[in-house]
Amino acid sequence: MNIxxxxxxxxxxxxxxxxxxxxQMYQKSKGIPWNQDKASEQWxxxxxxxxxxxxxxxxxxxxxxxxxxxxxYCISNFxxxxxELSGSDIxxxxxxxxxxxxxxxxxxxxxxxxxxxxxxxxxxxxxALFWYVFPQLKNVLKNIxxxxxxxxxxFIAESFPKLSSNFVGKKIIPxxxxxxxxxxxxxxxIVDARVIKMEYPKDGPNFYWLGKKINK
Numbered sequence: 528m529n530i531x532x533x534x535x536x537x538x539x540x541x542x543x544x545x546x547x548x549x550x551q552m553y554q555k556s557k558g559i560p561w562n563q564d565k566a567s568e569q570w571x572x573x574x575x576x577x578x579x580x581x582x583x584x585x586x587x588x589x590x591x592x593x594x595x596x597x598x599x600y601c602i603s604n605f606x607x608x609x610x611e612l613s614g615s616d617i618x619x620x621x622x623x624x625x626x627x628x629x630x631x632x633x634x635x636x637x638x639x640x641x642x643x644x645x646x647x648x649x650x651x652x653x654x655a656l657f658w659y660v661f662p663q664l665k666n667v668l669k670n671i672x673x674x675x676x677x678x679x680x681x682f683i684a685e686s687f688p689k690l691s692s693n694f695v696g697k698k699i700i701p702x703x704x705x706x707x708x709x710x711x712x713x714x715x716x717i718v719d720a721r722v723i724k725m726e727y728p729k730d731g732p733n734f735y736w737l738g739k740k741i742n743k
Contacts, residue, residue: 532555576604592614649675684735689731714741
């Protein structure tokens with residue numbers, strides 16, 4: 528599907544349908560999608576960093592990987608701190624730019640929906656991913672499980688639309704409780720937080736969750 532638009536939203540969802548043309552989005556949209564370069568400055572994203580710090584307090588955490596890393600700005604927050612850092616994204620264009628911006632971080636093109644053997648990590652970060660992969664959620668969950676060492680951690684940050692609205696993916700992930708429950712088979716919850724941004728009445732809750740891998 529060829530799309531010509533300066534608005535990055537048009538490459539993601541259109542008329543209530545998931546489009547997912549991420550390479551075109553990074554090539555054609557005006558500015559940086561989702562303001563990734565400025566995201567860590569927003570107060571609600573600082574909550575993410577504070578919760579991730581809980582996992583980083585564990586001296587066993589040596590490696591950090593971000594699934595759906597985009598241009599690499601989030602994982603770059605942990606540079607120069609002695610961690611082995613990596614990120615993956617479905618977009619070849621995004622990964623090319625991430626490598627150019629942050630050359631000391633290992634970035635790879637990867638579709639988390641596809642079953643295959645992947646490396647394991649001590650901490651896996653997942654920011655705003657699930658609305659783009661919900662049709663293949665069963666595969667995605669298995670793949671995430673396989674990427675976390677025993678005793679390792681998974682951090683999730685997801686922004687929900689207003690829960691009373693008819694948003695894309697609602698039948699599968701209707702609320703934060705359902706999203707948390709999807710991970711209950713292989714992760715024990717450590718932090719479960721919901722934040723309502725009252726100044727954005729059309730938005731739903733921001734969901735922040737940290738879990739530790741169950742030793743089986």
